[in-house]
Amino acid sequence: MRLRIAIDVQNHQAEIDLSAEVIALLHAAAQDAWSELEHVKLSENSVDELDALDIAMVDRVESDRVHREFMDIAGATDVITFHHGELLICPDIARSQAVEYGEPVLRELLRYQVHGMLHLAGYHDAE
Helix, strand or coil, X not given: CCCCCEEEEEEXXXXXXXXXXXXXXXXXXXXXXXXHHHHHCCCCCCHHHXXXXXEEECCHHHHHHHHHHHHCCCCCCCEEEECXXXXXXXXXXXXXXXXXXXXXXXXXXXXXXXXXXXXXXXXXXXX
C-alpha cells in the first residue's frame, strides 16, 4: 500500500454549504485516515493498487442516480465506494443523520470518509 497518494476532495453539490475550510479539513482528515489503513486492511482489498483517491461531495439526486445505476438500489445513500479509488458522499444525508444522532455534520462527513476507505481496505457493511 502506498502510504502517500494523491487525495482530492471536491464539492459538487449545493444542498449543504461546505466552505473551503471544511473541504480542507476533510482533505487533511482523509490523508491522516489513509495512513492508518495499512494497519487495518484485509488481505483482499484494492488499496494496494491505488495512486489516487477522489472524494466527491454530491447531492441527493446524484447519489440516488449512482446508487441505482451501479448497485441497483433506489434512493440516495451516505457513501458509495468505487474500488478504483472514488468515494461519493452525500452531505445532505450527513445533515439528516447528524440531526437524528445529535452529531455535528462535519463529524458525520468524516465518518463517511472513513467508512468508504474501510470498504477500499476490504471491509463490507455486514462486518
